[in-house]
Amino acid sequence: MQRPLLVSVFIVASCGLAYELIAGALASYLLGDSVMQFSTVIGVYLFAMGIGSWLSKHVAGNLLVRFIQIELLVGLLGGLSAGLLFLLFTLHAGPFRFTLYGLVLLIGILVGLEIPLIMRILKREVAFKDLVAQVLTFDYIGALAVSVLFPLLLAPHLGLVRSALLFGLLNAAVAAWALWLFRAQIGVMPALRAQCVAVIGFLAISFGFAGAFVSLAEANLYNEDIVHAESSPYQRIVVTRQRDETRLYLNHNLQFSSRDEYRYHEALVHPGLAALPGARKVLVLGGGDGMAVREILKYPQVDSITLVDLDPRMTDLFSKSPLLSELNGGALNSPKLKIINADALQWLEQTPEMFDFVVADFPDPSNHSLGKLYSTAFYRLLKQHVAETGRIVVQATSPMYARESFWTVVATLEAAGWQTAPYHALVPSFGEWGYILAGRREYRPPTSIPVPTRFVTPDALPALFHFPADMARIAAEPNRLDNQNLVRVFEREWGRVQAH
């Protein structure tokens, strides 16, 4: 009689801590700021357990029956908690925080009832000092077991939704076990038995279907809400939204986060364009999201911008979707802008046009096709389309994570006969990011930025052009079409970053 109840304590304690951890983790994933979420969830949970303990004195009648009923209720609520909260969050079906803390409070109260009840049940058979010692020992051991298992095994392998269901099943199993074990004392109780079967059945079925639910939903859970997803002939375009933050992913690679893209695009455009007061014709290669165009349009003297992006779906999306065109300030609908959906290399080969400023904002050189856009041949071709006093700027991956790649692009531009001015900027979503200005003449940073900016200001400029020791120039071979060494270097460097 005594030993089974102590085993129950162990299980019940495990489950109790598990719900607390799951709620905390879920809140951190969904709302961010994990310290805040964990402390408030744990605080509310402990407080609720206090309420439960206090309430336990009012529990009367057959304590075993009450214990079984409480277990079933904890199992049901706790088991479904993660799935319920997640659905609520993704469907925007109700006040999320209110439900979160309400659920935490409810589960906490029920869990708070469990231990006092068990102690009251056992009180009849065990001396008080032994009772307290034994029950609390198993309580803490159970807590330890879960606190170790949860981050190492459960969260990564089962995920939050299924972990919660698993613990719910354990609670319900304790109830069923108790019902069978104490059948002599409490007699046959068909209703209670039916409740047990119903709860276990429901949780088991939910667990079975959780796979589908999880793959559908937990993928989002770890990332963000997908507000747009499509596959164009060239790439997979996914736009996500998490509270007020919008992100664009191309082929699963983050292109920008609305939270800090202004840093990326201001750094891309202003150091170059602010130094070219006479610039009238600007070319943007890549950059179908229109953010670079938005920055360029700030310059009144620029009277024509040509945007060459391969994918018409990208330029369509960012000129027509209200959410996205709000981000680029409607830049893609500007009368100064001409959009050309073409392969930049082929278009440059056949166009006679000349430009004062060219922005080459291509995806990183992760394969041989993209590597061509960072080759001496491409930079020579580009030179034929840049005015004598004009300049180009190239996004050139991270000088921090892919240092040799970055300096390879610098060496490539120099081998193609450009004078370079490499610089970098911190974009929190990406880390330290690298850019290269190139022209026929030496670059001098502008003394003023004549347009409104939030990040690139005249006093901030010198620091951008200074490379600390860990990003400083290293020897690198130019990237030619016949060797494409950049693709290999880039693969090696980012492979190393991803391995961590």
Add this chain to the structure above:
Amino acid sequence: MRRRDFLTGVSATGLLAACGSKAAPPLPPGILTGANDVLGHRLRKPDFPAPTETRRTTVAIVGGGIGGLSAAWKLARSGCNDFLLLEMDAEAGGNSRAGKNEVSAHPLGAHYLPLPPREARATRQLLAELGVLRGDPDAAHPTYDEKYLCHAPQERLYTNGYWQEGLWPTLGVPQSERAQYVRFQEFIAELRQKRDGAGRRAFALPLALSSRDPKRLALDRITMRDWLLQEGYTAPGLHWLVDYACRDDYGTSAAQTSAWAGLHYFACRDGEGQVLTAPEGNAWLAHGLARATTGRVQSNALVFRVEQGRKETVCDVYLAAENRSIRIICRELIWAAPLFLIPHVFAAPRPEWLAAIKGAEYAPWIVANLTLSSAPQTRAGQPLAWDNVLHDSAALGYVVATHQQLRYAPGPTVITWYRALHEESPSHQRQRGASLRELLWGRDAWAAEVLADLSAPHPEIRELTKRIDIHRHAHAMIRPLPGRLWSGTRSSFESGRPGIQFAHADVSGLSLFEEANFRGVLAAERTLARLGVSYASSL
């Protein structure tokens, strides 16, 4: 052996397909092209109309392949413009011709030029003239235009279900066999450096500049395969690579190729395997040479009789498009057509010529151009390269015509598939009365063969293929069989005769661009000397 396995495989799949409930999907459309064999074969039973017109020219060049075009190029560069080039086909270019469709230009034959060694001066001069070689053409390692240098990745090999980088089989090859690769490569590296007492390379390109050390020339008496075995090279991967190289460059297996020729392939260049190529294969080189011939090429013109007089040479030429013949009288003749035609055309061929031609064999080639809706997928291993070789195939793999295009977007492409029929020889089979089997297959049989060959690495190839055009070269390359290079048979053609020079790669015995170019320029320079025109030598 491999080929037999392959053929058994093909017939087995054919049988399976025939037994299956579903009928095989129809073949993609396409046509069969090739040298004008109907016209050419009329030389065997000449019944051409008598000439109705006589024209005079200082120099007549018979044949518009790389040899003939190179001769014309050198004459024109030296200010000698009174020449006429006679080409049997509708277009000059020989093995270096190209096709073109809405997707891309694509080769019909030769598709690349390895970076030429310093000895190939004429070829380097041509490249400099075309702006592809930059700076001093005689530099040890000149720079080349990136547009023509084969873009990375250059080559990959499909073996054991995996695309590996490079052509040396490495996947699952034991260390002991790799040690043989290293030993072979070190031996070749040493050969490249070797110079004889006269400063000549052991294996030079053009081969006429090679060392005449009897020890080296003796290599011409055994086959490449026997040489490998003699030297203790047994590694199957090494044998495969050498055999592949022989089939690729000479249209002969390693067991047929002269060891001198086999080693020449590896030791004559020092460009570290870099090649120049373009979507249209080597046609850009042919066009570069042909710029000099504008207005002086007579195409669809079959020379059916040549008679050398005391001061002049008479060529009777059948103009197929007009169904009439003309007579061309020239002071100097440059014969730049395959040498096996000589007995059929010359009124009085010299006995030493006939002796030299006896025993010459030509390798037939099949070249298939497949127009694909998109590039084939890579299931495992390295991404699509320019040259994609299949280890377990009788064919030589395929090159991608759009590889050199400056574009990064995926899209439709043309791939060119090659197969040297190294076991077949038109003349010998005919003499033995045997049928020519594969050479005479039609378009559909070849299209089916190509698809079957490519379906191992690319199961989706049939769905991707919108069109397959087959180009047949019945006499594509002279074969460097043992004894053909250094037993003296070539010398009567090498030296030429007063009034007649020979300017075909056949004179060298190796069907290589640099050899044809060298022979053409050499014939032109000798002709210029005889005409008393001053020139700066390109050799």
